[in-house]
């Protein structure tokens with residue numbers, strides 16, 4: 607870890623208590639070699655802040671239950687500060703280099719992932735560097751945090767729930783962002799789906815809807831507008847709810863709102879990945895310090911908890927260390 611990165615992390619321990627943090631300035635959305643970051647055709651026309659579909663979602667979310675939508679972190683400036691066209695870039699969805707992570711951290715992480723990737727996903731899933739993502743070439747393969755995190759998360763779920771052999775395994779991803787894990791999960795296994803992506807931020811639903819369509823997986827993975835979620839889930843079995851770096855960014859009320867929804871729909875398992883903040887993800891805290899564990903334990907019991915990287919050295923030097931938690935519903 608560079609000295610600057612160490613200093614930034616140390617300062618953040620104190621600053622986060624006051625709602626601030628040090629963030630390295632993110633690079634402009636450009637591809638490797640300084641060329642403009644590649645965009646798929648049609649993306650620039652669709653991914654506009656004044657797109658009618660986005661405005662419609664914003665109006666619907668503004669009318670929705672404020673327990674779910676009142677933001678902790680995701681206020682307007684949190685999403686409007688970046689270019690929608692480059693939503694896979696280094697921004698609030700997936701930090702890639704702004705926490706000081708550089709090529710060496712990606713190299714270490716990629717080699718680590720090779721050692722735990724029992725499913726062979728590094729060979730199966732690809733990174734195409736589109737839409738502003740930061741990518742590095744390691745061992746002849748293009749890798750990004752989108753790809754590496756997803757493979758680590760899927761392998762964790764495989765060890766716990768054997769998801770690769772399940773048929774019609776249904777998922778509800780809460781705070782799904784642009785659909786990073788949805789895209790990777792359904793691309794990895796034909797038996798996964800429907801995979802529903804939910805969010806309380808209109809721009810996230812808008813981007814997710816676009817992204818899953820662009821990736822050609824919308825037949826099995828779909829962004830569900832918040833005001834259509836209840837009717838979508840009604841009468842369905844949901845095997846697994848996923849929450850990666852999103853409960854941490856919610857108010858206590860919103861976490862409770864989502865947990866009540868999971869209980870109402872009798873969701874069998876819950877996978878949670880908290881933000882590392884100043885405890886490395888060893889605790890289930892929101893960014894404002896609310897302990898989510900007792901809230902979750904009203905309805906779920908802990909089945910497994912493990913560090914994202916089994917090697918403590920990787921927990922220090924791998925990209926975005928944290929812990930993985932799996933819960934099962936109490937009867």
Ligand SMILES: C[S@@+](CC[C@H](N)C(=O)[O-])C[C@H]1O[C@@H](n2cnc3c(N)ncnc32)[C@H](O)[C@@H]1O
Pocket residue numbers: 674675676677678680698699700780781782783784785786787804805806807810849850851852853855856857860
């Ligand atoms: C750091 S991003 C993580 C995105 C995604 N889970 C991933 O790992 O790629 C946090 C996500 O939480 C969502 N979010 C923020 N407030 C929320 C709330 N009250 N309820 C549900 N999701 C929320 C944001 O819209 C965003 O998609």
